[in-house]
Amino acid sequence: GSIDDLGELRGKRVLVRSDLNVPLDGATITDDGRVRASVPTIKQLADAGARVVVTAHLGRPKGAPDPAYTLEPVAERLGELLGQDVAFATDTVGASAHETVEALEDGQVAVLENVRFNEGETSKDDDVRGSFADQLAQLADAFVSDGFGVVHRKQASVYDVALRLPSAMGGLVAREIEVLRRLTVDPERPYVVVLGGSKVSDKLGVIDSLLEKADKLLIGGGMVFTFLKAQGHEVGKSLLEDDQLDACRRYLDQAVERGVEIVLPTDIVVDTAFPSDDREPQPVVVPASEIPADSLGLDIGPDSAAAFVAALADARTVFWNGPMGVFETAAFADGTRAVAEALTKVTSSGGLSVVGGGDSAAAVRTLGFDEAAFGHISTGGGASLEFLEGKELPGVAVLER
Ligand code: 3PG
Numbered sequence: 001g002s003i004d005d006l007g008e009l010r011g012k013r014v015l016v017r018s019d020l021n022v023p024l025d026g027a028t029i030t031d032d033g034r035v036r037a038s039v040p041t042i043k044q045l046a047d048a049g050a051r052v053v054v055t056a057h058l059g060r061p062k063g064a065p066d067p068a069y070t071l072e073p074v075a076e077r078l079g080e081l082l083g084q085d086v087a088f089a090t091d092t093v094g095a096s097a098h099e100t101v102e103a104l105e106d107g108q109v110a111v112l113e114n115v116r117f118n119e120g121e122t123s124k125d126d127d128v129r130g131s132f133a134d135q136l137a138q139l140a141d142a143f144v145s146d147g148f149g150v151v152h153r154k155q156a157s158v159y160d161v162a163l164r165l166p167s168a169m170g171g172l173v174a175r176e177i178e179v180l181r182r183l184t185v186d187p188e189r190p191y192v193v194v195l196g197g198s199k200v201s202d203k204l205g206v207i208d209s210l211l212e213k214a215d216k217l218l219i220g221g222g223m224v225f226t227f228l229k230a231q232g233h234e235v236g237k238s239l240l241e242d243d244q245l246d247a248c249r250r251y252l253d254q255a256v257e258r259g260v261e262i263v264l265p266t267d268i269v270v271d272t273a274f275p276s277d278d279r280e281p282q283p284v285v286v287p288a289s290e291i292p293a294d295s296l297g298l299d300i301g302p303d304s305a306a307a308f309v310a311a312l313a314d315a316r317t318v319f320w321n322g323p324m325g326v327f328e329t330a331a332f333a334d335g336t337r338a339v340a341e342a343l344t345k346v347t348s349s350g351g352l353s354v355v356g357g358g359d360s361a362a363a364v365r366t367l368g369f370d371e372a373a374f375g376h377i378s379t380g381g382g383a384s385l386e387f388l389e390g391k392e393l394p395g396v397a398v399l400e401r
Contacts, residue, residue, distance in 0.1 A: 001399075003044065003168045006142050010049030011106055015140035016042060016170065017157050017395075019149035019379055020056035020074045020111075023362055027073045031362035032081070034149065035074060037379045039081050041146040041170040042109060046084070051104035053139055054078070054111045055092065055157050056147065063119030065091075075111035086111055092118050093135035101139050112139075115157045122155050133160030146170025148177075149358070149379050151395030152386040158395040169399050172379065177396065179376040180387045182352060188316035189215055194308065194339055196221025197322025197359060200244040206321075206385045211254050216261045216315075218308050220300040220324035220335055225291075227252070227264055233289045236270070237296040263311050264288070267301025269325065269332055274298070281331040299325025300335035308335075312342040316350075321357040321385060333367060340364045344373035351375075356384035 006014075018038040023030045038054075045052045054075075061069040072088055079086035087110040089100035100110045115121050120132020133156040137143075143165040145151070150158050151173060161167075183191075193214045195203055200223040210217060219227055225238035230248035255262040269283045272295050285301045286292065300308070305324075312318060320343060324335030340363065343353040355361055356378040364374065371377055378384045386393060 001168050002174065003041070003144060003170065006144075006166060006168050009045060009142075012050050012142055013053060013101060013104070013140040014045050014050040014142045014144055015053045015055060015136065015161065015165065016045065016144045017147045017150070017161070018042070018054055018056045019147035020054075020071065020078070021058055021149060021358070022074060023358070024058075024073070029073060029077055031365055032077055033361055033365055033377070034358070034379050035077050036081060037172055038078070038146065041144065041172055042078070043082060044171070045144065046082070046107045046109055049106040051101070051106060052109040053101055053104070054109065055115050055136065056111070057116040057121070057150070057157075058114050059116075061114060061116050063116065063122065065113075065117045069114050069116070071111060071114045078109075078111060082109065084109065089113055093132070093139065097139060120156055122153075129156045129160050132156045133164055136161045137164040140165060143167040144170045145395055145399055146172045147395075148173045149381065149383050151380070151393045152383040152391070154394040159398050162395070162398040167399055169396070173396065176378055176380060176384070177387070179354060180378070180384060183317060183319055183354060183388060184213070184390065187213070188351065190315050191317040192216045192218065192312055192315040194218045194220070194312070194318065194320040195322055196223065196324045196336075197357065198222035198239055200226045200241050200248060202382070203385065204244075204247055205389045205391070207251055209389045211251065211258055211260050214260060216263060216311055217255065218263045218311055220265055220304070220308070220339075221322045223322070224265060224300070225297055228288055228291075231264070234291060234293065235297065236291040236293050238291060239296070261311075263307060265300040265304030266307065267303045268297040269299040269301055269335075270295035270297050272296075275326055275329040275332065281329055283331045298329075299332040302334070305335045305338035309338055309342045312339070312346060315346050316352070318343055318346050318351065318353045319388065320353070320355050320360055321381070323359050323363045327363045327367065336363050337367050340367060340369050344369065347373055347375050354378060357381040
């Protein structure tokens with residue numbers, strides 16, 4: 001059900017699972033998109049008089065407290081965006097959590113420390129996860145699942161806790177599902193998918209299912225070098241997943257059989273080292289078939305960017321996941337910028353453009369695009385891919401049970 005189905009919330013303690021997993025540079029948030037996306041539901045609950053207890057993860061700490069992954073700066077940012085004080089508990093289910101929650105008044109908000117500081121959160125053992133979920137459930141009278149980016153994880157704060165408290169789907173999860181469903185149920189054609197990011201292995205399932213649904217598949221980013229190698233090209237020091245070469249060859253063959261056009265870059269921007277603070281980038285454009293042995297690919301080249309833009313020109317539905325290059329460095333941002341711009345044109349001509357994935361969402365914002373120029377910017381990376389694959393999302397299924 002939705003939050004309205006939870007009944008009167010005044011005075012109730014409501015545990016909200018948000019996805020506040022933002023990119024950080026030290027303690028500085030480099031893209032607060034996920035925090036902003038989490039505000040409406042938290043505000044809705046606070047305005048209804050609930051005592052709001054937010055639980056979330058940051059990064060992948062190893063089931064124990066790790067100061068590098070504290071949620072404290074994120075809680076602070078949430079307070080700024082909400083325009084009200086946000087209390088912070090220095091543990092997730094311990095003494096600090098209990099004291100902090102007990103001190104809440106109606107309409108006030110607290111954030112619990114990184115839920116992944118507890119091994120029970122991500123344990124594969126149902127009992128271990130379950131007893132941690134029991135502890136989380138003790139802190140609240142109801143649960144709202146609003147972290148779309150984590151609904152594909154069968155974890156205590158996403159799945160098990162929903163079995164223990166009256167539970168509802170937050171507006172963010174509901175909206176994400178509604179838009180992504182438009183990509184899977186009868187998408188308007190041509191339907192073009194752009195995939196980038198570093199790993200082919202993260203995208204295997206989605207490529208399988210997209211080869212049955214999309215009209216064109218454009219591939220860039222770090223994952224493209226495994227495809228180029230699969231075509232017989234040398235890729236120098238570029239990212240390469242040797243164990244995925246067969247999968248890439250299979251996809252290239254299947255695409256031909258199914259009449260899906262796979263567009264790979266024909267030129268690449270390379271350098272002899274990955275960008276770092278103590279070295280000026282020295283970008284060089286080379287043919288994709290001639291990447292020098294001492295170089296690595298860091299962006300798609302200008303001819304490829306133009307070809308991608310042309311392939312997107314008549315698209316009516318576009319899903320884009322994963323940057324085309326190391327967009328954080330200006331010298332390697334052009335491919336990502338060109339794709340983003342092409343998506344804005346799809347939107348302005350009345351088509352549906354969806355940006356999925358933490359990195360591509362961060363890319364469009366850090367490159368200065370107006371979020372409104374896209375049909376939808378998903379807060380989910382893996383979650384949006386698994387949705388498109390047609391996989392059951394545990395954090396959604398548990399609410400619909
Ligand atoms: C994400 O960044 O995609 C979500 O926050 C999930 O994080 P995870 O991949 O570490 O589970």
